Amino acid sequence: MDTMRERFASVTSRLLDEDPRLAVVLAEIGKDGFTDAAQRHPERVVNVGIREQLLVGVGGGLALTGLRPIMHTFASFLVERPFEQVKLDFGHQGVGGVLVSAGGSYDWPSGGFTHMAPGDVGLLDTLDGWTVHVPGHPDEAEILLRQAAAAGDDKVYVRLSVQANEAPRPVDGARFRTLREGRQGVVVAxxxxxxxxxxxxxxxxxxVLYATTVRPFDAETLRAATGAAGEADVVTVEPYHAGTSTRFVNEALLDRSHRVLGLGVSRQELRRYGQLDEHLAGHGLDPHSLRERITGFLGR
Incomplete structure (x- = not known):
């Protein structure tokens, strides 16, 4: 199976052939995946070098000319480092574009904390109007990437990761999907x-609800899953900072008695970088740790 990032390069290269409005902006990282596309469309595949603020600035400028820019690099260099440009060159200017990240929260542990971005979604939550997709499989990533590319002038963030589920699920770019039904609580994965x-x-x-589009937050499906009466217990399990979506759960259930447990990446930095699976265990996101935390919460 190819990775989400490999799928991004192949799909976006084809989209450049199909849609003359699309442009890709890179900051050195990922350029090899667009070698052929750059030869076919040199005016719409731009590599600005290791200048991440310029990456977003150029994307904003292309958007002002009527193009649909797709900007790509590691999440820490795409959302965190050039956050001012994201805020001003897109939000303030009132134009749209697609941010496509790689690296997730700790996909490349040996790269160190500079290449980790567990706070990216929370940071975008401080801005208005961003759609956020978090696919769990390359097939899902392709569907969501195609939607993002065709999404008019919307502002879209697609968060790619080397972490992937074994099988894809149907995704529509909007709603959570119910995979299991039970009576003792709701877990949003x-x-x-x-x-x-x-x-x-x-x-x-x-x-168990499966979420691949987390912003806008699907309050309707969550409310339906918790039922109309009684106390609702909700657990969110997110691949970025723990509790990032807690506010949205609270807003969705504002008129109901409820409790929320937000599980995800802790704020504490794990300085012994190790391997990806060790980070999952270190943050309590492996199956054994998750079961203990979920059952402890639901056991009241």
């Missing part, structure tokens, strides 16, 4: 957290 959540909740009387 985001993107690549689905397989660990399914393993952790095996045999438990809980509803």
């Amino acid at each position: 985001v993107g690549p957290m689905l397989d660990p959540v399914l393993a952790a909740t095996e045999g438990l009387d809980v509803t």
Whole structure:
């Protein structure tokens, strides 16, 4: 199976052939995936070098000319480092574009904390109007990338990761998908957290919702899953900072008695970088740890 990032390069290269409005902006990282596309469309594949603020600035400028820019690099260099440009060159200017990240929260542990971005979605939550997709499989990433490219002038962030679920699920770029139904609580698994959540909740009387589009937050499906009466218990399991979506759960259930447990990446930096699976365990996101935390919460 190819990775989400490999799928991004192949799909976007084809989209450049199909849609003359699209342009790709790179900051050195990922350029090899667009070698052929750059030869075919030299005016619409731009590599600005290791200048991430310029990456977003150029994307904003292209958007002002009527193009649909797709900007790509590691999440820490795409959202965190050039955040001012994201805020001003897109939000303030009132134009749209597509940010496509790689690296996730800790996909490349040996790269160190400079290449980790567990706060990216929370940072975008401070801005208005961003759609955020978090696919859990390359097939899902392709569908969401195609939607993002064709999404008029919307502002879209597509968060790619080397973490992936074994099998894809149908995605529509809007709604959560109900994979299990139960009576003792609701667990919302985001993107690549689905397989660990399914393993952790095996045999438990809980509803499992699968979220690949987290902004806008699908309050309607969550409300339906919690039922109309009684106290609702909700657990969110996200591949970025723990509790990032807690506010949205609270808003969705404002008129109901409820409790929320937000699981995800902790704020504490793990300085012994190790391997990806060690980071998952270190943040309590492996199936064993998730089961203990979920059952402890639901056991009241």
